[in-house]
Amino acid sequence: MKPIEIRPNVWWVGINDRVTDLFEGLWPIREEGISYNSYLIKDEKTALIDLSKEMLSDDYLAQLAEVFDISTLDYVIINHMEPDHSGALTRLLELAPKAQILGMPKAIAMLADFYGLTENTERLKNGQELNLGANTLRFVYTPFVHWPETMMTYLVEQKVLFPCDGYGGYGTLDGAIYDDTCADLDWYEAESLRYFTNIVAAFSKSVLAAIDKFADTQIELVAPSHGLIWRKNPGRIVELYRRWSEYYNSPAEEGITALFGTMYRNTEHALSAALEGIASEGVPVTVYDVRKTNVSYILPDLWTRRGVLVAAPTYEGQMFPAMMDVLMMADRKRVKHKQAAYLGSYAWSGGAKAAFDELAAKMGWQVVNAFDFIGRPQTLGLDRARELGVQLARAVKSAGQRSDG
Ligand SMILES: Cc1cc2nc3c(=O)[nH]c(=O)nc-3n(C[C@H](O)[C@H](O)[C@H](O)COP(=O)(O)O)c2cc1C
Ligand SMILES: [Fe+2]
Numbered sequence: 001m002k003p004i005e006i007r008p009n010v011w012w013v014g015i016n017d018r019v020t021d022l023f024e025g026l027w028p029i030r031e032e033g034i035s036y037n038s039y040l041i042k043d044e045k046t047a048l049i050d051l052s053k054e055m056l057s058d059d060y061l062a063q064l065a066e067v068f069d070i071s072t073l074d075y076v077i078i079n080h081m082e083p084d085h086s087g088a089l090t091r092l093l094e095l096a097p098k099a100q101i102l103g104m105p106k107a108i109a110m111l112a113d114f115y116g117l118t119e120n121t122e123r124l125k126n127g128q129e130l131n132l133g134a135n136t137l138r139f140v141y142t143p144f145v146h147w148p149e150t151m152m153t154y155l156v157e158q159k160v161l162f163p164c165d166g167y168g169g170y171g172t173l174d175g176a177i178y179d180d181t182c183a184d185l186d187w188y189e190a191e192s193l194r195y196f197t198n199i200v201a202a203f204s205k206s207v208l209a210a211i212d213k214f215a216d217t218q219i220e221l222v223a224p225s226h227g228l229i230w231r232k233n234p235g236r237i238v239e240l241y242r243r244w245s246e247y248y249n250s251p252a253e254e255g256i257t258a259l260f261g262t263m264y265r266n267t268e269h270a271l272s273a274a275l276e277g278i279a280s281e282g283v284p285v286t287v288y289d290v291r292k293t294n295v296s297y298i299l300p301d302l303w304t305r306r307g308v309l310v311a312a313p314t315y316e317g318q319m320f321p322a323m324m325d326v327l328m329m330a331d332r333k334r335v336k337h338k339q340a341a342y343l344g345s346y347a348w349s350g351g352a353k354a355a356f357d358e359l360a361a362k363m364g365w366q367v368v369n370a371f372d373f374i375g376r377p378q379t380l381g382l383d384r385a386r387e388l389g390v391q392l393a394r395a396v397k398s399a400g401q402r403s404d405g
């Protein structure tokens, strides 16, 4: 895509990544892709805000060359040092040797550690401003969204916020870059939630602190470094990020994420009965087979729904491995404040239930019911599973009433 002037003398000079399979080496984006949005402000002085991944440096530099003479670049603003935004820096500086690099002190230290870069750098203070001519940039330190050096840049006169990873989302920009021109806003919002739960959710407190820092600032355009630019409704993505971040400390939305894994389907039979119980209470439930669905796609429901049903057998004295992986990721991502239940099959001494109990306690999940059974569940076992579903659904409903009231 060609550069786009998003405000007078403010240019989107982003790049789509349709090459990377796993973002951060972890999160599948093979189908969805991602954009690295970079922004150029052309004034008496020129400034570039966030760059691109190293691998795409050629495309990125060609993109820049469309709008200005790179050798005249005055400033590079490093909102965030992660290499998806700073990777192109080395190549850029070969063409723009005089450019000064600005970032929070920790970002400048990282530039030395990652790229051996020590010249022409400036350590910014929180709230510091930089005048470019008609435009002024203000740098606001917003640590841990999602690294310790992260800051957001605000273009004062034009009321544009450049929050880098904050308010970002997966998904390439397919011809349109704005919330009001993209083909499917719902899809981008869902991919923003997936990005949020994968990358940012563990730092929800820091996101809320960052939102607070801009509480009195007028924002007419939110221009993140991944995903859509929010022009028609800039408040929308901020509100979504606020709502999602608040779930770190609250019971979230009514609904249940049912996670299951099985070797010989014994556990699945009990799961089916539990789902009948949940359905009889009218609580929405989504079932994920942890053997088939990457945890990246499970985290959005796990984060936003207040109920979790874990159904998995014992494997070598432990939790079924694929389920253990999902639960450990949930722990890392600080999925807390859940109403939870467990059921699973075993054959001799069990072990999965104990593993579940331990992790649930660690995450502060309220366990409504948990039981294991030998072999295939018989009539009694299925009745128990149905009842477990009913109990979990009721607990989900009443946790909501408590938090609403
Ligand atoms: C590789 C393997 C390891 C197992 N390890 C244990 C174990 O350590 N303790 C136990 O009680 N059962 C163990 N089992 C038995 C299963 O938990 C049991 O067959 C259960 O019914 C499987 O449930 P599923 O049909 O939902 O897969 C193991 C089974 C397999 C195939
Ligand atoms: Fe990042």
Ligand SMILES: [Fe+2]
Binding pocket: 082, 084, 085, 164, 165, 225, 226
């Ligand atoms: Fe990023």
